[in-house]
Amino acid sequence: MDPKAGQDDKPFVFFGIDVIAGLPGETEELFEETYSFLKDRVRPAFIHVFPYSRRPGTVAAGWKDQVKDAVKTERVARLEALCGGLHTAFVERNRGRRSQVLWESDEKDGMMGGYTGNYIRVERPYDPVLVNMVEDITI
Incomplete structure (x- = not known):
């Protein structure tokens, strides 16, 4: 580098x-x-x-x-x-940028998490429909 x-x-x-x-x-x-x-x-x-x-x-x-x-x-x-x-x-x-997140299947305290393409951990309320799905979000 x-x-x-x-x-x-x-x-x-x-x-x-x-x-x-x-x-x-x-x-x-x-x-x-x-x-x-x-x-x-x-x-x-x-x-x-x-x-x-x-x-x-x-x-x-x-x-x-x-x-x-x-x-x-x-x-x-x-x-x-x-x-x-x-x-x-x-x-x-x-923060404020658009990105995609791959939602994981784990549920903890009613929340689910995933990582953006540049490896930022994000969370949202658990939705079983989104498990293993990619979603556009605003960080």
């Missing part, structure tokens, strides 16, 4: 990124660089965040400078909070 490109270039396209927090050797400075890059330049619609976990027999298990679990936990929490804000901003950019 072009490091100068970001969500502003395609404001209605959903794209997500996987991020491993706490890879051995990840300093506070490197983490902040990653955080700022995601927040200020890339601005994905979703960040799938997970902590690095040491696995016996892997090359990384023998790397020096393993990051402490408490530090990984804090970094994961910060990235997940960032993800929440970025995802909310993505949904807001799409």
Whole structure:
């Protein structure tokens, strides 16, 4: 991906990124660089965040400078909070736009849900006629 490109270039396209927090050797400075890059330049619609976990027999298990679990936990929490804000901003950019949604069969508390073509979760009152149907909606 072009490091100068970001969500502003395609404001209605959903794209997500996987991020491993706490890879051995990840300093506070490197983490902040990653955080700022995601927040200020890339601005994905979703960040799938997970902590690095040491696995016996892997090359990384023998790397020096393993990051402490408490530090990984804090970094994961910060990235997940960032993800929440970025995802909310993505949904807001799409508010008022026309889209199609595929309604799923699950009913919960009288509601049904589905996803738009650009992966925004939407809900409506349950209607069995709409299960597995595509409907035009305004987000």
